[in-house]
Amino acid sequence: xxxxxxxxxxxxxxxxxxxxxxxxxxxxxxxxxxxxxxxxxxxxxxxxxxxxxxxxxxxxxxxxxxxxxxxxxxxxxxxxxxxxxxxxxxxxxxxxxxxxxxxxxxxxxxxxxxxxxxxxxxxxxxxxxxxxxxxxxxxxxxxxxxxxxxxxxxxxxxxxxxxxxxxxxxxxxxxxxxxxxxxxxxxxxxxxxxxxxxxxxxxxxxxxxxxxxxxxxxxxxxxxxxxxxxxxxxxxxxxxxxxxxxxxxxxxxxxxxxxxxxxxxxxxxxxxxxxxxxxxx
Amino acid sequence: xxxxxxxxxxxxxxxxxxxxxxxxxxxxxxxxxxxxxxxxxxxxxxxxxxxxxxxxxxxxxxxxxxxxxxxxxxxxxxxxxxxxxxxxxxxxxxxxxxxxxxxxxxxxxxxxxxxxxxxxxxxxxxxxxxxxxxxxxxxxxxxxxxxxxxxxxxxxxxxxxxxxxxxxxxxxxxxxxxxxxxxxxxxxxxxxxxxxxxxxxxxxxxxxxxxxxxxxxxxxxxxxxxxx
Numbered sequence: 001x002x003x004x005x006x007x008x009x010x011x012x013x014x015x016x017x018x019x020x021x022x023x024x025x026x027x028x029x030x031x032x033x034x035x036x037x038x039x040x041x042x043x044x045x046x047x048x049x050x051x052x053x054x055x056x057x058x059x060x061x062x063x064x065x066x067x068x069x070x071x072x073x074x075x076x077x078x079x080x081x082x083x084x085x086x087x088x089x090x091x092x093x094x095x096x097x098x099x100x101x102x103x104x105x106x107x108x109x110x111x112x113x114x115x116x117x118x119x120x121x122x123x124x125x126x127x128x129x130x131x132x133x134x135x136x137x138x139x140x141x142x143x144x145x146x147x148x149x150x151x152x153x154x155x156x157x158x159x160x161x162x163x164x165x166x167x168x169x170x171x172x173x174x175x176x177x178x179x180x181x182x183x184x185x186x187x188x189x190x191x192x193x194x195x196x197x198x199x200x201x202x203x204x205x206x207x208x209x210x211x212x213x214x215x216x217x218x219x220x221x222x223x224x225x226x227x228x229x230x231x232x233x234x235x236x237x238x239x240x241x242x243x244x245x246x247x248x249x250x251x252x253x254x255x256x257x258x259x260x261x262x263x264x265x266x267x268x269x270x271x272x273x274x275x276x277x278x279x280x281x
Numbered sequence: 282x283x284x285x286x287x288x289x290x291x292x293x294x295x296x297x298x299x300x301x302x303x304x305x306x307x308x309x310x311x312x313x314x315x316x317x318x319x320x321x322x323x324x325x326x327x328x329x330x331x332x333x334x335x336x337x338x339x340x341x342x343x344x345x346x347x348x349x350x351x352x353x354x355x356x357x358x359x360x361x362x363x364x365x366x367x368x369x370x371x372x373x374x375x376x377x378x379x380x381x382x383x384x385x386x387x388x389x390x391x392x393x394x395x396x397x398x399x400x401x402x403x404x405x406x407x408x409x410x411x412x413x414x415x416x417x418x419x420x421x422x423x424x425x426x427x428x429x430x431x432x433x434x435x436x437x438x439x440x441x442x443x444x445x446x447x448x449x450x451x452x453x454x455x456x457x458x459x460x461x462x463x464x465x466x467x468x469x470x471x472x473x474x475x476x477x478x479x480x481x482x483x484x485x486x487x488x489x490x491x492x493x494x495x496x497x498x499x500x501x502x503x504x505x506x507x508x509x
């Protein structure tokens with residue numbers, strides 16, 4: 001890593017790398033979501049028609065929406081469904097993707113063909129369209145939104161896990177383990193998984209930003225968590241009606257989405273730089 | 282007594298739905314307690330033959346008798362036979378799991394076998410190969426090549442094998458370490474009542490280590506250079 005150029009030292013910038021900035025932003029985001037009841041000055045769901053569509057001022061830091069609800073409080077509370085949905089999607093996709101990829105790579109033959117063609121099929125589906133279709137079948141809501149997004153986002157994990165499993169399948173240390181009587185699930189979970197997991201975590205962190213955007217997209221289209229609960233996507237949607245006169249109503253949750261997505265992208269990028277030897281600097 | 286007898290054995294590599302025969306019509310006999318050498322240029326099939334004997338490649342034809350019992354083609358080794366045939370691999374940098382501490386690598390198979398005094402056995406093994414016990418909880422990348430190869434030798438010996446397969450065990454090491462490892466193997470062979478099969482492309486190593494040897498060429502035993 002170049003830390004100085006033309007005699008000017010940039011050493012003091014070193015702690016401000018992508019990983020640390022992403023990590024700090026994510027910690028702040030999670031902290032705000034957890035402490036929302038303590039930090040928010042108003043109840044996010046109380047309507048006050050006299051104070052509707054106020055510009056940001058000292059009392060309502062981010063202004064109010066068209067029902068007179070405090071936008072600062074609503075943005076804080078809106079972090080919760082977003083983070084829950086994102087965590088659910090990751091918890092569903094990573095294990096499924098890893099299991100399918102590792103089994104395909106390890107067993108090969110027909111198992112691999114069937115699993116990977118299945119992966120190809122799901123990968124070729126347009127994810128947001130399928131998510132919308134699933135949500136309209138299952139009904140809108142947090143869990144259904146997570147299921148719908150998870151359904152189309154596991155293939156990338158499966159492909160990566162398969163490639164990496166193929167690369168180590170014939171390695172000497174796995175052959176040695178087999179010769180020592182270690183087989184089956186013990187070999188897969190104890191010996192293969194620890195080598196596949198780091199890059200899966202990196203990929204998960206990189207995917208999180210996209211999942212936040214997809215979650216906001218679902219909310220924007222009214223397919224996420226239902227009103228009156230605060231959710232960034234639906235807040236942008238309701239603000240877009242007054243975007244020319246009261247731009248902050250849409251802009252505030254929009255910036256929240258942007259920052260959350262950016263935080264996870266930075267975290268993912270930083271993790272990749274740190275953990276993936278192929279991107280070693 | 283013959284530990285191992287091969288009659289008209291051929292070996293195939295199966296990849297997907299394709300099969301490629303790389304070793305043809307091997308006849309050989311290995312007696313108990315001897316070191317048997319397989320010599321030949323790279324690509325002659327000596328490693329492929331060894332992987333069959335290791336039970337890692339079940340795609341072979343012919344007759345193999347191991348420890349007096351016939352092997353069945355197409356089947357992997359299980360039970361006692363799995364335990365009694367062990368191997369030391371060519372590349373010490375690739376034969377130890379990079380994310381496992383040595384203790385785990387060495388202890389896991391013993392736990393599976395339900396043996397007692399596992400830690401004592403491991404420390405005893407470390408002493409035998411001349412490593413200090415404070416290395417037991419290290420990761421492989423914290424060791425040198427020679428040290429790793431010693432760990433790989435302990436790993437094989439902890440299962441108390443009768444047949445030890447050596448796949449060019451010193452070719453990745455520098456000269457002085459090579460000699461140490463070869464002497465160690467000779468010593469262990471005498472102490473543990475081992476039969477060894479050693480693959481090498483270096484005739485000097487074979488000369489130094491082995492009682493009998495055959496030369497392989499293009500997947501067959503080179504009859505003219507069969508110095509049994």
